[in-house]
Amino acid sequence: MKKAITYTDYYRPTLLFKTTSYLINNLIYLATFFIFFTLYTGFISIGEDYQQGEYYRIIYIHVTSAWNSFVIYYICAIFSFLYIITKNNIFSSLANRNMEIGLLFSAITLVTGSIWGKPTWGAWWVWDARLTSVLLLFLIYFCYVYLASTLEENKYNFSLSVYCLIGTLIIPIIKKSVEWWNTLHQVSSITQSESHIHIYILTPLLTMWIASIILIAIYNVYNIRYSLLINKSMKYGSHT
Numbered sequence: 001m002k003k004a005i006t007y008t009d010y011y012r013p014t015l016l017f018k019t020t021s022y023l024i025n026n027l028i029y030l031a032t033f034f035i036f037f038t039l040y041t042g043f044i045s046i047g048e049d050y051q052q053g054e055y056y057r058i059i060y061i062h063v064t065s066a067w068n069s070f071v072i073y074y075i076c077a078i079f080s081f082l083y084i085i086t087k088n089n090i091f092s093s094l095a096n097r098n099m100e101i102g103l104l105f106s107a108i109t110l111v112t113g114s115i116w117g118k119p120t121w122g123a124w125w126v127w128d129a130r131l132t133s134v135l136l137l138f139l140i141y142f143c144y145v146y147l148a149s150t151l152e153e154n155k156y157n158f159s160l161s162v163y164c165l166i167g168t169l170i171i172p173i174i175k176k177s178v179e180w181w182n183t184l185h186q187v188s189s190i191t192q193s194e195s196h197i198h199i200y201i202l203t204p205l206l207t208m209w210i211a212s213i214i215l216i217a218i219y220n221v222y223n224i225r226y227s228l229l230i231n232k233s234m235k236y237g238s239h240t
Contacts, residue, residue, distance in 0.1 A: 020221045027218045034211035042204030059201070062112035064209045065105045069137060070171050072102035072216065077168045080161035090227045092157040095164060096148045097223045101216070103141035109134055133174040140167045 042060050076098045083091035113131060114124045125131065144167070148160055 020225060024218060024221055027214050027221070031211045031214040031218065034207045034214065038204040038208040038211060041200070042208070046200050056201075058112050058116050060205055060208045062109060062116055063205060064212050065108040065112065066134070067209055068212055068216065069102055069106040069109055069134070069141075070174070071213070072098050072105060073137070073141075073164075073168065073171060075216075075220075076102060076164050080164040083157060083161050084165075089154060089157065090224070092154075092161065093227045094220065094223055095161065096145075098220070099141055099144045099148065099164070101219060103138070103145050106134065106138040106141050110138060130174065133170065137170050137174060140170060 038060060043057060076095045079091045079095035079098065082088070083095065110131070113134070117126070117131075118124050144160060144163060147156070147163075151160075
């Protein structure tokens with residue numbers, strides 16, 4: 001009789017290496033296609049905006065970085081939750097690595113937002129509801145990364161996981177900040193039901209985001225494989 005497959009089988013090293021080995025190259029090709037498509041459609045084939053000139057093109061970096069800073073935090077929350085229920089250190093390691101890249105994306109969001117805000121609002125920074133809430137997200141990322149790098153490895157994984165889950169409360173606040181408070185920042189141009197962005201700008205924006213999501217997936221595949229190799233080497237070393 002064939003043995004039933006349990007959920008733990010899906011993150012066994014042999015199965016994970018087998019299922020991820022063929023993914024990486026295909027994902028790289030796919031991400032490269034979307035990046036070049038975005039560069040052509042977003043920077044070459046269309047001209048400048050009649051109001052913002054060339055500055056509007058920063059949307060492809062600013063908006064996708066903002067979206068990714070939210071998405072990555074939820075990814076970290078999922079890994080943190082999986083660590084809490086399984087106590088598998090691979091999940092805590094993946095949460096730590098993703099928090100680092102989430103910190104990078106939130107920093108890019110703030111920097112590009114300031115660059116965009118200078119010609120639009122006449123100031124590099126204003127204590128706008130959206131900007132302030134994104135700054136708070138950056139600080140949450142920063143505190144997690146700092147604590148993860150200074151605390152003893154594996155000893156505080158549970159506390160960091162709980163910290164990450166609590167931090168998810170900031171995401172809906174950021175999303176709704178332009179609706180709940182008076183703000184210079186425009187309301188969301190893209191919702192579940194409609195988009196206020198012209199199709200010629202929306203298309204490269206979405207393809208840029210897809211490319212970045214694929215790169216995040218590649219990053220996680222490499223981290224999974226690296227974590228498995230580290231665990232395997234530590235296990236092998238413990239028997240020598």
